Amino acid sequence: MIEIKDLHKSYQxxxxxxxxxxxINFNVKEGELVSIMGSSGSGKSTLLNILGMLxxxxxxxxxxxxxxxxxxxxxxxxxxRNKFLGFIFQSFNLINYKSALDNVALPLYYQGMxxxxxxxxxxxxxxxxxxxxxxxHKPNELSGGQKQRVAIAxxxxxxxxxxxxxxxxxxxxxKTSYEIMDLIQQxxxxxxxxxxxxxxxxIAQMTKRIVNLKDGVIIDDSPTKQVRAIQHV
Amino acid sequence: xxxxxxxxxxxxxxxxxxxxTFLTGVSVASGIFILVILLGVGKGMQNGVEEQFEQDxxxxxxxxxxxxxxxxxxxxPGRRIQLKNDDYQFIDENFGENLEYxxxxxxxxxxxxxxxxxxxxxxxxxxxxxxxxxxxxSIIQGRFINQNxxxxxxxxxxxxxxxRDDLFKDEDPVGKLVEISxxxxxxxxxxxxxxxxxxxxxxxxxxxxxxxVFGGGNNISxxxxxxxxxxxxxxxxxxxxxxxNEVSTNxxxxxxxxxxxxxxxxxxxxxxxxxxxxxxxxxxxLFFWGVGVMTLLAGIVGVSNIMLIIVKERTKEIGIRKxxxxxxxxxxxxxxxxxxxxxxxxxxxxxxxxxxxLEFVGPFIESEFITNPSVDFNVAISTVILxxxxxxVAGFFPAWRGARIKPIDALRDE
Numbered sequence: 341m342i343e344i345k346d347l348h349k350s351y352q353x354x355x356x357x358x359x360x361x362x363x364i365n366f367n368v369k370e371g372e373l374v375s376i377m378g379s380s381g382s383g384k385s386t387l388l389n390i391l392g393m394l395x396x397x398x399x400x401x402x403x404x405x406x407x408x409x410x411x412x413x414x415x416x417x418x419x420x421r422n423k424f425l426g427f428i429f430q431s432f433n434l435i436n437y438k439s440a441l442d443n444v445a446l447p448l449y450y451q452g453m454x455x456x457x458x459x460x461x462x463x464x465x466x467x468x469x470x471x472x473x474x475x476x477h478k479p480n481e482l483s484g485g486q487k488q489r490v491a492i493a494x495x496x497x498x499x500x501x502x503x504x505x506x507x508x509x510x511x512x513x514x515k516t517s518y519e520i521m522d523l524i525q526q527x528x529x530x531x532x533x534x535x536x537x538x539x540x541x542x543i544a545q546m547t548k549r550i551v552n553l554k555d556g557v558i559i560d561d562s563p564t565k566q567v568r569a570i571q572h573v
Numbered sequence: 574x575x576x577x578x579x580x581x582x583x584x585x586x587x588x589x590x591x592x593x594t595f596l597t598g599v600s601v602a603s604g605i606f607i608l609v610i611l612l613g614v615g616k617g618m619q620n621g622v623e624e625q626f627e628q629d630x631x632x633x634x635x636x637x638x639x640x641x642x643x644x645x646x647x648x649x650p651g652r653r654i655q656l657k658n659d660d661y662q663f664i665d666e667n668f669g670e671n672l673e674y675x676x677x678x679x680x681x682x683x684x685x686x687x688x689x690x691x692x693x694x695x696x697x698x699x700x701x702x703x704x705x706x707x708x709x710x711s712i713i714q715g716r717f718i719n720q721n722x723x724x725x726x727x728x729x730x731x732x733x734x735x736x737r738d739d740l741f742k743d744e745d746p747v748g749k750l751v752e753i754s755x756x757x758x759x760x761x762x763x764x765x766x767x768x769x770x771x772x773x774x775x776x777x778x779x780x781x782x783x784x785x786v787f788g789g790g791n792n793i794s795x796x797x798x799x800x801x802x803x804x805x806x807x808x809x810x811x812x813x814x815x816x817x818n819e820v821s822t823n824x825x826x827x828x829x830x831x832x833x834x835x836x837x838x839x840x841x842x843x844x845x846x847x848x849x850x851x852x853x854x855x856x857x858x859l860f861f862w863g864v865g866v867m868t869l870l871a872g873i874v875g876v877s878n879i880m881l882i883i884v885k886e887r888t889k890e891i892g893i894r895k896x897x898x899x900x901x902x903x904x905x906x907x908x909x910x911x912x913x914x915x916x917x918x919x920x921x922x923x924x925x926x927x928x929x930x931l932e933f934v935g936p937f938i939e940s941e942f943i944t945n946p947s948v949d950f951n952v953a954i955s956t957v958i959l960x961x962x963x964x965x966v967a968g969f970f971p972a973w974r975g976a977r978i979k980p981i982d983a984l985r986d987e
Contacts, residue, residue, distance in 0.1 A: 394896065394981040414901050414976075422898025433893045433984060437585050449578055450898040494897065 341502060341533050342368040342391065347400035349386055360386045361397070362556040368502075368535065373528040373566075375536045375544040378553035385506065387553070388537045392425055392504050393417045405501045422450055426495030430507035432487040434479040440490045441466060441475040447498040465493040469523060485516035492523060496532075503527070503534040509543055514572075521546045521569035542567075583911045586883070597879045598919030601960075604872025605923030608865035609948055609956060613931040615861030617938065617946030619854050624767060624944055631850075632809065633707055633843040634817060636796040636824070645831035654828050654837045658784075658791045663827065664798075664820060671816065673801045676701035679783045680794040686753045686776060688740040695736055696775045697753065699783020705731075707797045708766060715747040715762030722761070723779040728786070730758045733773030734765045751776075756786060806851065813844045869959065873916075873967045880912050880971035884978075891975050892983020901976040908975050912968025913961060920960035924953065 349361040360383045368374055378384040389395035390402065393412060402409045404424055412420070426447075427433075434443045444462035453461075466472050469489040471482075479487055488508060495503055505524070509517035521543060528534050528548075536547055544550050545567045552560035587594045638654040661677040669675070679699035686695050698704075705717040713734065722729045730751065737746050750757040758778065766772035783789060800816060803809035817840050822832065830837040884891070891904055928948065935946045 389981055392896070394979070394984075418895060418898050418900050421896060427896050429984065433889070433896075435890050435893060437589050446894070447897045450894075450900070450903065455577065498898070 341370045341372075341405055342366070342535075343401075343403040344391075345401045347387075347390065347397045347402065349383075349390065349395075349397050360556050361390075364400070364556075364558060366551065366558065366561070368533060370533055371528070371531050372549060373525070373534045373536070373547045374549045374551060375538055375547040376551045376553060377539060377541075377544050379539065381555075382553040383556040384537050384553045388504055388506055388535070391502075391535065392427060393421050418450075422447060422498055424501045426498065426500040426503045428488070428491050428495050428503060428505040428508045430510035432479070432484075432491045432511075434487055434490055434494075436479045439476050439478055440471060440482065440493075443479070443490055444494045444497050447494060451498060462493070462497055465497050466490070468496070469493045483516075484512050485519055488512065488516075488520050489523065492520075492527070496527065501533060503532060505534065505536045507538055508536065509538070509540065514542075517543065518569045518572040522573060525566075525569055579907065579910055582907060583914050586887075586911060587915070590883075593879060593883075594915060597876050597915055598922070600875040601872045601916045601963075602919040602923035602926070604869040605920045605956060605960065606927045607868045609924055609927035609952075610930065611861045611865040611868075612952055612956075613927070613935065613946040613948050614943065615857050616948060616952075617935070617943040618857050620944040620946075622850065622853060622857070631843055631847045632799050632802065632813065634798045634800070634813060635841045635843075636820065637839050637841070638795075638828075639836050639839065641830055641834055641837040643831040643834040643837075645834065646829055648829065652837075654830060656793045656796060658793060660824065660827070661793060661796060663823070664796065667823070668816065668820065671800065673799045674703035674706045675796075675798045676704040676707055677780060677793040677796050678704065679780050679787075679789045679792065681783070681787050684753055684776075686736070686740065686751050688746075688749060688751050691740045691742070693736065693739045693774075695733075697783065697787070698775055698777055699780035699787075699789070700777050701780060704777065704797070705764065707799060708764075708772065709768070710764040710766045710772075713763050713765050714745070715760070717762055717764065718777055718779050723781050726781045726785060727779060728756065728758045728782055729761045729778060731762045731764055731777045732760055733775050734763060735770050735773040736776060737763045754787070806848070810844050810848065813842055817842050866959075869963060873963045876912060876916055876964070876967035877970060880908060880968055881974065883911070884908060884971045884975040887975070888978055888983045891978045892980040895978070895980040896984060904976045904978075905972040908972035909965060909968040912971070913964035916964030916967060917960055920957075920964075924956060924960075928953065 344364055344366040347361050347364040348359075350357045350359040352358075364387060376384045376387060386395065390397050393409060396412065404420075407420075407424075409420065435446070438446070441459065441462050444465055445458045448458040448461060463472065463475060466475050469492055471486060471489050471493070474482060474486060479490065482490065508524075509520055512520060524534060524536070525546065536543065538544055545564060546569050547564065548566050549563045550560070551558055636656070638656050641648075641650050641652045641654065644650055656677070658677070665675065681697040683694050684697045685692055700718065701723065702717060702719050705712070710717075712731075715731070717731050718729060721727070732740075732746065732751070740746070740751065741749065746760045746763060749760050751760060752758075753776070764773075764777075780793070784791070800809070800813050803812065821838065821840055824838050825832055825834070828838065891899075894904065931947050938946060
């Protein structure tokens with residue numbers, strides 16, 4: 341699903357150039373649940389941004405579902421993001437003046453889907469994350485866990501190839517974190533490819549494979565025995 | 574532009590930020606309000622100026638005589654030149670078919686006219702029927718002097734509205750007899766003249782009657798003509814100048830006056846004055862549009878400023894939208910939509926308010942230089958178009974900035 345070869349990325353800070361990614365080689369197959377770990381400054385967020393087409397690598401190749409991702413202009417990047425990727429953020433990033441349902445429907449709006457179809461489909465995803473009764477509520481009327489569920493429903497709405505989650509439990513207490521991870525595991529069980537960036541060991545243990553990043557290189561990449569989050573709930 | 578979603582978004586942001594939207598609206602509404610009021614007042618000034626010029630036909634050419642100033646063919650200066658009936662005939666024969674209206678006038682400056690116990694001192698002018706049009710007068714009762722009156726030397730008079738008010742009060746003057754110099758004249762009609770009171774305190778009678786009754790002989794005081802109207806001002810001016818030159822040359826030769834002696838025979842071409850009038854009107858219009866558009870521009874800059882703040886405030890939202898697949902153009906559309914919507918709605922309020930004010934207060938403004946300030950339909954339409962364009966201009970830069978927001982920057986946690 342994802343193939344990355346010899347990826348380099350450096351940022352220019354004043355006169356100094358900061359080499360963040362120093363040759364990343366990394367593959368993800370369909371249906372995997374991978375966590376990317378590393379301390380801050382290890383380059384994990386940069387890697388996720390490149391995978392999310394929010395940022396572009398200096399060199400190296402990136403292929404997503406057989407499509408080479410390079411020389412993107414804003415228009416194509418936007419279309420690919422809409423088609424291939426679902427984002428889940430630490431701070432949820434819901435639009436706070438829109439209802440939960442409208443938030444979920446937004447990616448479908450940008451796909452050009454008709455309103456009635458859009459609403460129907462969004463509702464089914466809200467049901468999936470267990471928030472059908474909260475469809476007309478605004479984000480500020482929801483708890484953190486509920487907000488993250490809405491965000492997950494939104495990420496799923498456009499039926500992307502890959503879900504990218506950036507510290508998705510970072511703003512949640514452990515109980516809620518495990519509930520969210522349970523949902524992520526269920527979605528993965530249905531066959532969705534998911535990448536989770538985290539620095540929490542227990543969250544990483546709930547994935548199927550842990551990639552450890554340090555100073556811009558992968559120091560460890562090994563499968564792990566998945567801990568089912570449901571045991572902790 | 575017309576999707577329900579987009580409209581919902583615009584309404585949502587507006588209702589979320591009522592005060593901000595209201596303030597933006599006020600700046601645009603006042604801009605448009607001031608623009609329309611200025612244009613209205615400008616129009617009023619044009620009307621006022623027009624009225625000042627309207628007292629006579631705008632293309633009128635008048636020929637006066639005076640005293641010679643230049644020695645010519647052995648004759649000393651100081652000779653008085655007197656126009657005679659045959660001068661009128663001469664022009665009629667040579668140029669008659671090129672003229673629209675023509676009249677010779679025999680004028681008695683002040684004469685006592687009385688009816689019953691009322692009397693007044695008025696100017697009396699013996700004229701041809703065409704003089705009505707040369708004076709730009711219109712008949713409000715009865716008729717003007719006609720060809721029959723002229724031929725039969727009838728003692729018929731047409732009186733100005735002021736004369737009627739003075740002498741007849743509420744009586745119907747038509748058919749009544751007015752006494753002038755112990756002679757009775759029958760009133761055939763009442764006229765009104767846009768030149769105002771001064772032009773309405775005159776009595777017109779056939780020139781034939783005037784010359785015989787008041788001892789004028791063959792003398793005439795001055796000649797007046799108009800040429801047919803032309804669509805193009807420059808063409809009209811060219812033709813009338815050519816006519817003036819030819820008449821001037823011929824009359825001067827006929828009366829043995831030096832070709833360069835303009836005090837002996839002087840010709841006054843209103844069209845030349847009309848040029849000043851057209852120019853003045855243009856200047857007035859330009860000035861008011863200029864000031865108005867500048868005011869509107871200030872409003873637009875205000876809207877643009879506020880839209881920039883809105884974009885700044887929504888940076889994160891725009892980042893989210895882009896991350897989940899919004900095209901840059903859809904962000905531009907979103908911001909432009911809101912800006913055009915706000916400017917258009919608030920501009921309409923300003924426009925309607927200004928139009929109401931002009932409609933209801935305008936007619937009460939009656940000063941010498943401002944008459945009936947108003948804006949016509951075309952001006953209203955152009956301001957509306959201006960509004961939509963200005964909304965687009967005001968929204969464009971913020972929208973462009975919004976479209977260039979990088980999702981990665983916008984989403985970075987603070």
